[in-house]
Amino acid sequence: MTSAFDPAYGEAWNQGQCLGILSLPDTWLTFAQVEEVAVGFALNRFLVEEAELLLLAVAPEQRRQGVARALIERTAADAERRGARRLLLEVRADNEAIDLYRQAQFAEIGRRRDYYRGPSGLRDAITLARPLG
Structure with missing residues (x-):
């Protein structure tokens, strides 16, 4: 958790x-x-017909190697099995992960200024x- 998030933003x-x-x-x-060492995690919740990806974290030395994408796909599959029709997440507007989320078929639906x-x-x-589905 501590190595994956920039402390300047308090995320x-x-x-x-x-x-x-x-x-x-x-x-x-x-x-x-990776080789029995935890390198990332996804924290998720399901509510009615929606699931939310609350936190996605990958160790800095493991980034850009497909770990985050694999966690997203696993979360989507798990959410769909639970009955979710869509997967939501919230991200800081200048977070470089936005490109990853867009590649993973996420689209913007709202903004909090x-x-x-x-x-x-x-x-x-x-x-x-x-x-999903």
Whole structure:
């Protein structure tokens, strides 16, 4: 968690937040491993006909090697098995992962102005959705 998120934006969750969400029904965590070492994770939840990718994290040394894409595809498959018709996520507008999400068939459906605070000011949050099924 701590190595995957830039501390300047405060996007990493603390242990209490993670334990709290994982105690809720229909919330699941998927790990990516390389040679039995965890290199990434996806934290997700399902509600009615939608699933949300809450956090996607990959160790910096494992980025651009397909780990994040594999976690997205696994999350989409798991969400569809649970009955979700679409997968949602929210991302900082200047996050380089937006290109990955667009390649993974996500499209912008909303925007929250000045939602994230960073070292040089406020940033919008973009809500993305991917149809399932």
